[in-house]
Amino acid sequence: MDVFSTALLLFLVIDPVGNIPPFLSILGGVPEERRAQVLIRELFIALGALVLFLFLGQYVLAALQVSQGSLGAAGGIILFLIAIRMVFPLPKGPAAEEVDMGEPFIVPLAIPLIAGPAAMATLMLLMARSPTRWPEWLTALLLAWSVSGAILLSASRLARLLGRRTLTAIERLMGLVLTAVAVEMFIDGVGQAYRANFQMP
Numbered sequence: 487m488d489v490f491s492t493a494l495l496l497f498l499v500i501d502p503v504g505n506i507p508p509f510l511s512i513l514g515g516v517p518e519e520r521r522a523q524v525l526i527r528e529l530f531i532a533l534g535a536l537v538l539f540l541f542l543g544q545y546v547l548a549a550l551q552v553s554q555g556s557l558g559a560a561g562g563i564i565l566f567l568i569a570i571r572m573v574f575p576l577p578k579g580p581a582a583e584e585v586d587m588g589e590p591f592i593v594p595l596a597i598p599l600i601a602g603p604a605a606m607a608t609l610m611l612l613m614a615r616s617p618t619r620w621p622e623w624l625t626a627l628l629l630a631w632s633v634s635g636a637i638l639l640s641a642s643r644l645a646r647l648l649g650r651r652t653l654t655a656i657e658r659l660m661g662l663v664l665t666a667v668a669v670e671m672f673i674d675g676v677g678q679a680y681r682a683n684f685q686m687p
Contacts, residue, residue, distance in 0.1 A: 489626045492612065496630035498664045499565065499604045502637040504572055504657040507650070508599060509641050516589050522639060524589055529635045531592055532600035536609060536627055539601075543610030544617060554614050555682055558675025561607040565668035568604045572661025575654075600634070611671075 487495070513521045547557060612623045637644065645653065 487612075489622050489629070492623060492626035493629040493633075495667060496605060496608060496627060497633055498660050498667070499568065499602070499608055500600060500630060500634045501568075501572060501657065501660060502634035503653060503660065505599050505638065506641045506645055506653055509595065509638055510645060512590055512595060520589070525595070525639060526635075528590070528592070528595040529600065529631070529638070531596035533627075533631050535597055535601040536605060536631070537624070539606040540609040540613055540620070540623060540627065543606070544613045547610060547614060553679060553682060554611070555675050555677070555679025557607070557611050557614055558678055559672050560675070561604075561611045562668050562670075562672025562675055564604045564607050565664060565671060568602070569661045569664035569668050572664065573658050575657075600638075 509525070513524065516524055609623065609627065613620060616623075648656075
C-alpha cells in the first residue's frame with residue numbers, strides 16, 4: 487500500500503461523514519462559540535492516541551505474542567463489523583451516545599468516534615508488517631486526520647447543505663468500499679497465519 491491508499495483506508499475507517507450526526511448531537515449542549523475549540527482539542531487528542539498506537543502498538547503485540555497473521559485476520563473482522571454498521575446502521579450505537587456532563591472531553595468524541603478500535607488496529611497492522619515505512623504511515627495518518635478534521639469542523643454546514651439522506655447514502659457507499667477492504671485484509675491475515683503454521687513459503 488502506498489501513502490494515498492493507506493490514507494484513503496484510514497479515512498474510511500475514521501468515517502467523518504458518518505460521524506457528523508453524532509458530533510452535532512454531542513456538541514449540541516456546548517455553546518456555539520466554543521464548539522470549534524472543543525472539536526479541535528478532541529481532534530488533537532485523537533491524533534495523539536493514533537500516533538501512540540502507530541509507534542507503540544507493535545511492542546504491545548510482541549509482548550502478547552500476537553502474530554501478523556492473527557492481527558490481520560482480527561483487523562479484517564473489526565473493519566468488517568464497522569463496515570456492516572455503516573451499511574446497516576443500528577437504531578442506537580456510538581452515534582446515539584449521549585454526554586450528560588456538558589462539554590465532552592476525550593470520550594466519546596476523540597475516543598472512540600475518531601480514534602476508534604478499527605483505526606488503532608489498522609495502524610498496528612501497518613506498522614507490524616512494515617516498520618521501516620513508518621514515515622509513510624505517519625504521513626497517511628496525518629492526511630486522513632486532516633481531511634476528517636476539515637469535514638467535522640464543517641459538520642453544521644454540511645448537514646444543512648447535504649441533508650440527512652445524502653449523508654446516509656455517502657456513509658453506506660463508504661461502508662461498501664470498506665467491506666471489500668475488510669474481506670481482503672481477513673483473507674490475507676488467514677493466509678499469513680496458515681503459511682506461518684505450516685511452514686509454507
